[in-house]
Amino acid sequence: MISLAGRDILHSFGKFVFTGFGLGLLIGVTLVMAGVYRGMVDDGKALLDNSGADLWVVQKDTLGPYAEPSSLADDAYRSLLAMPGVARVANITYLTMQVRRQGRDVRAMVVGIAPGESWASPGWPPYLVAGRHLTRGHYEAVADLASGFRIGDEMEIRRHRFRVVGLTRRMVSSSGDPMLFIPLKDAQEAQFLKDNDAIWRGRRRTAGNPTFNRPGDAGVLAAVNDAQSSSNSVNAVLVQLAPGVDAESVAATIRRWQRYTVHTRTQMEEILVGKLIATSARQIGLFLAILAVVSAAIVAFIIYTLTMDKIREIAVLKLIGTRNRTIAAMILQQALALGAIGFAVGRITATWAGPMFPKYVLLVPADSVIGFFAVMAICALASVVAIRMALQVDPAEAIGG
Amino acid sequence: MGGTGIRIEGLRKRYGSGDTAVDALKGVDMHVAPGEVVGLIGPSGSGKSTLLKCLGAVIDPTAGRMTLGDEVIYDDGWRVRDLRALRRDKIGFVFQAPYLIPFLDVTDNVALLPMLAGVPNAEARDRARELLAALDVGHRARAQPSQLSGGEQQRVAIARGLVNRPPVILADEPTAPLDSERAMAVVHILNEMARRYETAIIVVTHDEKIIPTFKRIYQIRDGVTHEQVAKSSPVAAVALAQHAPSNGVLPGSVSGSPR
Numbered sequence: 001m002i003s004l005a006g007r008d009i010l011h012s013f014g015k016f017v018f019t020g021f022g023l024g025l026l027i028g029v030t031l032v033m034a035g036v037y038r039g040m041v042d043d044g045k046a047l048l049d050n051s052g053a054d055l056w057v058v059q060k061d062t063l064g065p066y067a068e069p070s071s072l073a074d075d076a077y078r079s080l081l082a083m084p085g086v087a088r089v090a091n092i093t094y095l096t097m098q099v100r101r102q103g104r105d106v107r108a109m110v111v112g113i114a115p116g117e118s119w120a121s122p123g124w125p126p127y128l129v130a131g132r133h134l135t136r137g138h139y140e141a142v143a144d145l146a147s148g149f150r151i152g153d154e155m156e157i158r159r160h161r162f163r164v165v166g167l168t169r170r171m172v173s174s175s176g177d178p179m180l181f182i183p184l185k186d187a188q189e190a191q192f193l194k195d196n197d198a199i200w201r202g203r204r205r206t207a208g209n210p211t212f213n214r215p216g217d218a219g220v221l222a223a224v225n226d227a228q229s230s231s232n233s234v235n236a237v238l239v240q241l242a243p244g245v246d247a248e249s250v251a252a253t254i255r256r257w258q259r260y261t262v263h264t265r266t267q268m269e270e271i272l273v274g275k276l277i278a279t280s281a282r283q284i285g286l287f288l289a290i291l292a293v294v295s296a297a298i299v300a301f302i303i304y305t306l307t308m309d310k311i312r313e314i315a316v317l318k319l320i321g322t323r324n325r326t327i328a329a330m331i332l333q334q335a336l337a338l339g340a341i342g343f344a345v346g347r348i349t350a351t352w353a354g355p356m357f358p359k360y361v362l363l364v365p366a367d368s369v370i371g372f373f374a375v376m377a378i379c380a381l382a383s384v385v386a387i388r389m390a391l392q393v394d395p396a397e398a399i400g401g
Numbered sequence: 402m403g404g405t406g407i408r409i410e411g412l413r414k415r416y417g418s419g420d421t422a423v424d425a426l427k428g429v430d431m432h433v434a435p436g437e438v439v440g441l442i443g444p445s446g447s448g449k450s451t452l453l454k455c456l457g458a459v460i461d462p463t464a465g466r467m468t469l470g471d472e473v474i475y476d477d478g479w480r481v482r483d484l485r486a487l488r489r490d491k492i493g494f495v496f497q498a499p500y501l502i503p504f505l506d507v508t509d510n511v512a513l514l515p516m517l518a519g520v521p522n523a524e525a526r527d528r529a530r531e532l533l534a535a536l537d538v539g540h541r542a543r544a545q546p547s548q549l550s551g552g553e554q555q556r557v558a559i560a561r562g563l564v565n566r567p568p569v570i571l572a573d574e575p576t577a578p579l580d581s582e583r584a585m586a587v588v589h590i591l592n593e594m595a596r597r598y599e600t601a602i603i604v605v606t607h608d609e610k611i612i613p614t615f616k617r618i619y620q621i622r623d624g625v626t627h628e629q630v631a632k633s634s635p636v637a638a639v640a641l642a643q644h645a646p647s648n649g650v651l652p653g654s655v656s657g658s659p660r
């Protein structure tokens with residue numbers, strides 16, 4: 001027996017390839033969408049991995065520092081360092097903002113790290129692709145490659161200019177923005193300090209308050225103003241544990257004695273994947289569902305028209321004794337062939353187009369496998385209408401009136 | 402096969418029911434011996450196509466009896482279980498339009514039938530090629546149907562009707578789209594095939610040119626058949642002889658004996 005489906009495909013090859021190509025672009029978009037989701041999860045994991053932390057100590061009852069704002073006193077780390085099982089701690093600030101780069105804005109996550117500690121400190125970029133780490137206490141930066149900065153470039157954060165001394169890669173926030181590492185003091189200033197006008201107004205206010213501005217006691221006013229214009233907050237303290245220590249038990253101790261909220265690595269992952277990108281994930285899920293329906297409709301429509309064009313031949317095939325099974329198989333095989341062409345084109349498109357997307361697109365082989373079977377299932381389903389129609393064709397039609 | 406060819410007794414067909422019922426066949430009697438070609442004529446709406454459809458097992462008659470060869474296929478109800486296999490193995494169809502499968506080449510259009518019956522591809526194609534050669538389209542065996550002339554397509558369609566060596570061939574206006582020369586050639590081929598393979602052939606036709614070539618004609622009027630024995634027309638016999646395929650009598654290359 002010859003393959004009727006194969007012969008028909010060869011006969012209308014152009015139509016087939018053209019349709020398969022269109023379907024392929026749709027499948028490509030679908031795969032990229034899935035890749036965007038995988039990329040978001042991967043960004044989140046990279047953020048956690050690269051921070052090098054085992055525990056995140058944050059303001060009480062917050063999901064900080066990535067999913068919610070959190071602020072702690074910057075001397076909290078001292079008591080944390082004293083806890084049993086804790087090897088290293090580091091203050092850290094995170095602030096997502098627009099950074100000026102040669103007159104243009106780059107969206108970036110500015111990370112304040114305390115310099116002068118060992119390179120393996122939590123929060124530090126674990127490796128550099130060029131340049132050096134921060135060594136001075138002020139006005140130096142290490143930038144992620146994706147930010148577009150190169151060594152020697154200058155950036156403007158709030159009122160200050162920073163010079164890029166090192167470059168790193170794959171250091172991104174949970175929303176995919178590249179990270180810029182600057183010294184903690186500068187970061188605190190950027191995040192918590194008021195501008196000059198605000199300071200000036202604040203001073204006038206304090207000066208107008210008789211409690212602070214007592215005649216004959218000028219020292220009080222100066223002290224209050226000083227306190228108001230210096231910053232001693234950080235967003236979180238990252239904790240690295242000694243080897244072999246159980247993270248959850250240390251976390252429990254800190255929660256109990258220090259009254260902070262402490263997230264372990266597992267909890268952080270749950271927060272990032274389960275909460276922070278949950279809405280995006282649902283959004284992408286809905287898109288995937290719509291794309292699946294659209295692809296199904298396209299395949300169904302094409303297979304239906306291809307079958308409609310062959311009604312007469314199908315009647316003849318039936319008249320001369322072709323089994324229904326053979327005719328159904330012919331249509332099904334055509335739908336599957338269309339799906340296979342579409343999938344191949346889609347996979348190639350996705351691989352090629354993925355890196356052109358501004359956010360990280362991670363094409364997971366498992367997704368491709370699932371995608372392939374989903375496409376095949378959709379095509380099989382879409383051929384049902386055409387198969388039903390073909391089976392209803394009356395062989396008597398071939399004889400005519 | 403031998404036996405009786407086609408025998409139809411008291412065949413009735415009613416379309417629909419109640420007030421809108423149409424009695425298309427009201428007791429048709431007909432007999433075609435093996436090796437015989439008979440004409441079936443009648444005015445429009447008289448029931449010719451209905452009769453072919455009943456005989457071709459694509460619609461159900463209402464009552465009566467039909468015998469193919471030694472086998473009673475219908476006796477107030479089908480007596481064969483697999484009507485599809487019956488159509489495939491026992492009945493060849495030739496239509497007014499060739500209705501070739503556009504995505505198969507000429508050989509495979511013909512070879513498809515034996516393939517459907519389980520004959521290996523190579524053997525089925527050999528059979529198809531022999532028959533195509535016998536019908537004088539052997540040189541077009543690898544062409545696509547769309548590349549053939551109308552007459553060539555019709556000959557391929559006839560080859561398809563013959564390839565399984567069915568004991569019965571039903572032809573519905575097979576010459577309608579052809580000019581008189583080609584029409585005569587087709588009739589000649591049908592006569593040759595009938596003689597060679599002991600096939601019983603019924604040709605439905607309106608075609609004045611070919612009517613004189615039948616030795617026996619059934620006329621159907623208002624769903625009832627009337628048999629006429631044609632006064633053998635010398636003109637027609639001469640015409641037929643003139644329109645034999647170019648290679649004269651069908652070549653002996655058509656091998657195998659009728660089943």
Ligand SMILES: Nc1ncnc2c1ncn2[C@@H]1O[C@H](COP(=O)(O)OP(=O)(O)OP(=O)(O)O)[C@@H](O)[C@H]1O
Nearest residue numbers: 401416417423425444445446447448449450451452
């Ligand atoms: N499916 C059907 N349902 C109802 N009536 C039908 C159906 N098919 C045919 N008829 C009727 O049965 C009668 C015979 O029709 P049939 O098609 O057999 O005629 P015919 O001899 O082939 O005519 P023509 O030469 O025009 O092809 C006609 O009156 C027709 O209207």
Ligand SMILES: [Mg+2]
Nearest residue numbers: 400401449450
């Ligand atoms: Mg008719």
